[in-house]
Structure formats: structure tokens, C-alpha cells
Amino acid sequence: MTGPEIAVDRSSPVPLYFQVAEQFAAAIQRGELAPGDRLDSELQLADRLGLSRPTVRQAIQHLVDKGLIVRRRGVGTQVVRGEVRRGVELTSLHDDLARAGRQPSTSVLELATVACPVEVATALDVTAGSEVQHLRRLRFADGEPLAVMENWLPLHPVRLTLDALQARGLYAILRAAGIRVRGAQQRIGARAATGAEAQMLGERRGAPLLTMTRTAYDDHGRYVEHGAHIYRASRYSLEVTVAER
Amino acid sequence: MTGPEIAVDRSSPVPLYFQVAEQFAAAIQRGELAPGDRLDSELQLADRLGLSRPTVRQAIQHLVDKGLIVRRRGVGTQVVRGEVRRGVELTSLHDDLARAGRQPSTSVLELATVACPVEVATALDVTAGSEVQHLRRLRFADGEPLAVMENWLPLHPVRLTLDALQARGLYAILRAAGIRVRGAQQRIGARAATGAEAQMLGERRGAPLLTMTRTAYDDHGRYVEHGAHIYRASRYSLEVTVAER
DNA sequence: CAGTGGTCTAGACCACCAG
DNA sequence: TGGTGGTCTAGACCACTGT
Incomplete structure (x- = not known):
């Protein structure tokens, strides 16, 4: 399992963890990652993206908070759903x-x-x-x-x-x-x-x-x-x- | 500024960051920390509690997510409100x-x-x-x-x-x-x-x-x-x- | 300018789960 | 038993803020 292609731009002012989170969210919404699919482990991702584990972890936690994925210790990280509905946020x-x-x-x-x-x-x-x-x-x-x-x-x-x-x-x-x-x-x-x-x-x-x-x-x-x-x-x-x- | 007395129990199975977050939340709800009050900086807290900065940070982030406090770079961390109302959560x-x-x-x-x-x-x-x-x-x-x-x-x-x-x-x-x-x-x-x-x-x-x-x-x-x-x-x-x- | 939070790194140990 | 995520540490550099 390698998952979607993610590329980070270290010269960008956008935080690395945010770049990663956004690209995963996009892949989920495109259907490239279907509900139930497993993501690579934190260590694999860190290695593949050339980032430290805490940074990868921060990105993934971001997606958990948005309700896109679920994590289980000892098991791994899985996609919850593809369709992302916008919730009550701080918008007018x-x-x-x-x-x-x-x-x-x-x-x-x-x-x-x-x-x-x-x-x-x-x-x-x-x-x-x-x-x-x-x-x-x-x-x-x-x-x-x-x-x-x-x-x-x-x-x-x-x-x-x-x-x-x-x-x-x-x-x-x-x-x-x-x-x-x-x-x-x-x-x-x-x-x-x-x-x-x-x-x-x-x-x-x-x-x-x-x-x-x-x-x-x-x-x-x-x-x-x-x-x-x-x-x-x-x-x-x-x-x-x-x-x- | 020293803030409320916080004590962590390293022998407890409860994560340290969670112990800290809960005690701050309790202090806010008791009114010991009033809306507008400043919390100690992350470095001060880490020093005072004998914890690393990331751990303290995790505790504080927890309170930000719950809407109890607000943080500004270059300024500090302040209490938003005292009264905590329970939101729509995963309760029956x-x-x-x-x-x-x-x-x-x-x-x-x-x-x-x-x-x-x-x-x-x-x-x-x-x-x-x-x-x-x-x-x-x-x-x-x-x-x-x-x-x-x-x-x-x-x-x-x-x-x-x-x-x-x-x-x-x-x-x-x-x-x-x-x-x-x-x-x-x-x-x-x-x-x-x-x-x-x-x-x-x-x-x-x-x-x-x-x-x-x-x-x-x-x-x-x-x-x-x-x-x-x-x-x-x-x-x-x-x-x-x-x-x- | 000094101090704050925001981000990032490179390790470590542990609890938990599946095979 | 090996791999996963959960937690924790001890640093580092930076952007931003108020004075």
C-alpha cells in the first residue's frame, strides 16, 4: 500500500502538516481513497514524504478532527467516508x-x-x-x-x-x-x-x-x-x- | 502570574496532557480563571509542571478545541469564558x-x-x-x-x-x-x-x-x-x- | 527588542491488536 | 510477536506581537 501521491513544498509558507492533510482530504473526496481504505502507517508516511513522524501525525490528526478518518491503535488508519459535507462552521x-x-x-x-x-x-x-x-x-x-x-x-x-x-x-x-x-x-x-x-x-x-x-x-x-x-x-x-x- | 495550582501524577494511567487540561478546565469553571485572564506561557508551564513543552502544548490545544481559551502568537493565551455549556457531542x-x-x-x-x-x-x-x-x-x-x-x-x-x-x-x-x-x-x-x-x-x-x-x-x-x-x-x-x- | 505561540525534528517507551 | 497508534521528551528555528 502506497496511497495517493503526496508532494510537499518546503519553500511554501503553508505548513507542511497542512499541505499533507489537504492532499489526503482531496484524495478522499476524489474517491481515490474509498471508505474503509487503509492509509499508510505514520512511519511509512514519514519515510515516504521525508517528514518527521510528529509532523505526519499532526496532519492525520487534522483529518480525524474533521471526521474524515478513524484511527485504532495496533491496527491502523482508515477512511470513514468519501462525501464531505460542510458542517456548522464560522461562516456567514x-x-x-x-x-x-x-x-x-x-x-x-x-x-x-x-x-x-x-x-x-x-x-x-x-x-x-x-x-x-x-x-x-x-x-x-x-x-x-x-x-x-x-x-x-x-x-x-x-x-x-x-x-x-x-x-x-x-x-x-x-x-x-x-x-x-x-x-x-x-x-x-x-x-x-x-x-x-x-x-x-x-x-x-x-x-x-x-x-x-x-x-x-x-x-x-x-x-x-x-x-x-x-x-x-x-x-x-x-x-x-x-x-x- | 502563576495561575491555578496544577499537579500531575506520573503514576496515573491518565495521560499527562489530559490531567493538565482537565485541571485548567476545572479552574476556569470554578471561576478561578476569569474570562480575559492570561495563562502562563508554554515555557513557564512546562517549567512549573516539570513537563516538556509539546506535552503542555497538547494540553492547551485541547482547551482551544473545546472553545475555552484563545491563543495569539506573540501575545499569549487567554480565557474566553467561564461558563461551559455542553455542546452537541456523542451522547445519547x-x-x-x-x-x-x-x-x-x-x-x-x-x-x-x-x-x-x-x-x-x-x-x-x-x-x-x-x-x-x-x-x-x-x-x-x-x-x-x-x-x-x-x-x-x-x-x-x-x-x-x-x-x-x-x-x-x-x-x-x-x-x-x-x-x-x-x-x-x-x-x-x-x-x-x-x-x-x-x-x-x-x-x-x-x-x-x-x-x-x-x-x-x-x-x-x-x-x-x-x-x-x-x-x-x-x-x-x-x-x-x-x-x- | 524580548517574549509569545506555530512549526518541525529525531529520537524514545508504551498499550494495544492481529496474525 | 511485530506493527500500529498514543504519549512524551529535548531540543530547534521562525513569525508575529507589543513596547
Whole structure:
């Protein structure tokens, strides 16, 4: 067993372990490595690629975390599945839609600086009543309403503008402002649409909605955004991949 | 800055990096390390604990993956939050409820060997029509109906029995049979309850339900279970924590 | 500039599993 | 018994950060 051809470029700024991980992931997605197939052992790989074992190991661990492969001591490393579905990650709806080949658009319903409501203040860890930016957007995919998203942001150096929000999505704006979102806590549930919500989304009153609240934090461990979103359940669902280490 | 007192036991079978990670996590949850607090640097920790830097690093990386802390090159390591919420992990509803101090109970509606439906066969990667175990359970929390869960399992050495399912939850049974679930793909959505579903769950027809389908795989990368579950949205929601590395 | 985390190396010993 | 992954060590160089 030699496995797919992997080549590393030591002059590249991309870490070696990442180059290796990406090439294995690509081989799996191409079907070159089928579910159940065994990978070479760490020692074989290290030898074949001219890398140290810890580096190879780091690459493989990366794939385990993504749920692509499984390892067993004393046995070896095997492919779990070929089809890779994207899970809930730190992406904006805008990017998700664009990646799926659908045309995202946005109508900004509200954009203002307000006194922070108590529930939001708890989530963002700021004092209630302090000033925060508040926005509410109606999001479309291919011209059809998909979601209503409400967000609160502590006062950052970030200036949110209508133009930017209609073109780019919130997370892209944050990224451009040098804010690196590192993680988030999300709660996912469901409830019935109110009359107003139904009207905006083109559903009937009482229609099932998928709800998500999210609090995201950055580089510094500071909370940068809290969101409360509702999605048309008939048009949207979420994927999550879980893998043990 | 010295941080919380951490002691490692080299005679313990628990890996050193895991001992360290757990003690830091506990200190964060106790509030001893508050959000925004800095941890000692890797070199300081390695020196203080008498461990090598890679081992300390492995411990800290573990906490980053759980979303407890954030690291920045050139700066240091900081605590993100104190309150740790349990996310969507590889736990059964039974265990989740028990941990939350609620009394789980189960009524098995169906338990039989059937020909595998096509959609399930795709998910489990078996040939359609082959024999699989099928079960359907109505789950209660503190005596109130909470969810209807339907599962399909390829023919394993596992013998599912009514008694076991009423007492223990599916994942505990699998674990006891030596099957180690390593990961899963989940899809989360919402829809309206049918008349029959509403009656079982004590909701009205059309009431919003949270839906989840899950395909779980084991040690060998084999799919061991596919489930289609519906939860009363009024009583249940899911938490997910996402962290970038 | 000094200090941080990110990456990489070359070994080592062990627990576990299959043949 | 031989090979696998899991853990651990003791170094090294680098990119990045704040002062």
C-alpha cells in the first residue's frame, strides 16, 4: 500500500502538516481513497514524504478532527467516508449560500446604535443599557426570503454601513476590519412564526421556523457579536459533524 | 502570574496532557480563571509542571478545541469564558437528560428486523433491502413526552432488547457491546407536527418540531447507527460550540 | 527588542491488536 | 510477536506581537 501521491513544498509558507492533510482530504473526496481504505502507517508516511513522524501525525490528526478518518491503535488508519459535507462552521450565511451556488442578497431593516437589552448584555458580557450596534436584516437566496437575522455588536472600531451590509455579509466586514472570529457558542431550536415574521418570510402564521442564537468571540476572547436568527424551516437546515479526538 | 495550582501524577494511567487540561478546565469553571485572564506561557508551564513543552502544548490545544481559551502568537493565551455549556457531542438523549438532573424514561414503540429502506441504506452504506434492526421509541423527561426517535442499525453482534432499551439508552448499549462510537454527521432542521406525532408528544397538530438525523460511525469507520428524531421544540434545543484551531 | 505561540525534528517507551 | 497508534521528551528555528 502506497496511497495517493503526496508532494510537499518546503519553500511554501503553508505548513507542511497542512499541505499533507489537504492532499489526503482531496484524495478522499476524489474517491481515490474509498471508505474503509487503509492509509499508510505514520512511519511509512514519514519515510515516504521525508517528514518527521510528529509532523505526519499532526496532519492525520487534522483529518480525524474533521471526521474524515478513524484511527485504532495496533491496527491502523482508515477512511470513514468519501462525501464531505460542510458542517456548522464560522461562516456567514452569505458565504454559505455563495458556496452552494445560490445568489445571496440582503435587505437591511434596521441599523442603529441602541441601549443593550439585558439578555444580549449577558451574552456579550457588557453592562446592560450600554451602547451597542443593532441590526436586523432580511436575507434572500435567489430572490426568495430565507431568514431574518438580528445582531448586536459592542462598539468596535467597525463602522457598519448599509452599503457594506448589503454587499458582503457581517463576517466579511468584521474580517476586513481585522477582527478574527475564532469561535462561537450556538443554540439551535425551533418555534412557530408570528404573523409579522410569516409575512416577511412568505410563510403562513404558525409555520415552523428554525432558530439559532449565536455568540461569537475573537482572537482576544472578547465577544464581538450576538445574533438571534430565524430561518424558514422549509428552505434551510444545518449540518454538524462531530468527531472525538 | 502563576495561575491555578496544577499537579500531575506520573503514576496515573491518565495521560499527562489530559490531567493538565482537565485541571485548567476545572479552574476556569470554578471561576478561578476569569474570562480575559492570561495563562502562563508554554515555557513557564512546562517549567512549573516539570513537563516538556509539546506535552503542555497538547494540553492547551485541547482547551482551544473545546472553545475555552484563545491563543495569539506573540501575545499569549487567554480565557474566553467561564461558563461551559455542553455542546452537541456523542451522547445519547438518555445521558443528556440524566446529566441535567431530569428523569429519562422510554417507551419502545417498535423493535424488529426489517428490510432496509433506500434512504437509510444510503446513509448506512449498506445495500437497500438488506436486513437491519429498526426501533422507534417515545422518550420522556420527568414523565412528559419529549421526543420520538427512530433508529436503524446494521446487523451487529448487538442484541437489542426491550428491557435494555427502556433502562439504558441506545448508546450505552452499544458501548457495553464493545462498539465505540467515534463520530457522527448530523442534520438539524424543523417542521410541523403531523396529527399522529402531535398526539404522541402532547402537542397540537402543526406544532413546530425540531428534527435531527444522525449517522454515527465507530472505531472501524463503519456506520453503526442511523437515526431520525423529532423533538418538541417547546421543550428542547441543541447547543453547538465551534472553535477554530 | 524580548517574549509569545506555530512549526518541525529525531529520537524514545508504551498499550494495544492481529496474525 | 511485530506493527500500529498514543504519549512524551529535548531540543530547534521562525513569525508575529507589543513596547
